[in-house]
Amino acid sequence: MKYLCLLHYDVAKFENLTPARLEAIVKECAPYDAALKASGQQVAVGSLQHGTSMILRARDGQPSTSEGSIASTVGAVLILEARDLNDAVRVASLHPAARTGEDLGWAVEVRPFEMFESPWRTP
Known part of the structure; x- marks a missing residue:
């Protein structure tokens, strides 16, 4: 079964990190990411870029856009493979975001998380 892990943080605090602290965080996350990839449990991982997002909503039957973010505290996403929710929580608890960074x-x-093929996708 697949699980979506949303890594939340305080964007303002993260944006004010010193370059040295940011580098330390990246170095702390790298071994976790490498181990998860090697285990075969990592399906996908990525960071969201803040400051440039658009929200699409239906207005009078048409798409309407506005600047901003609904998920303003989400900084990264990880999709992992696990036996069940308890196993997914165990795996996610090894990530530095679950163990450090209280100040962030x-x-x-x-x-x-259920992945499926889009019926609109062309081969």
């Missing part, structure tokens, strides 16, 4: 408001949200 780090938190990891783990949710069951």
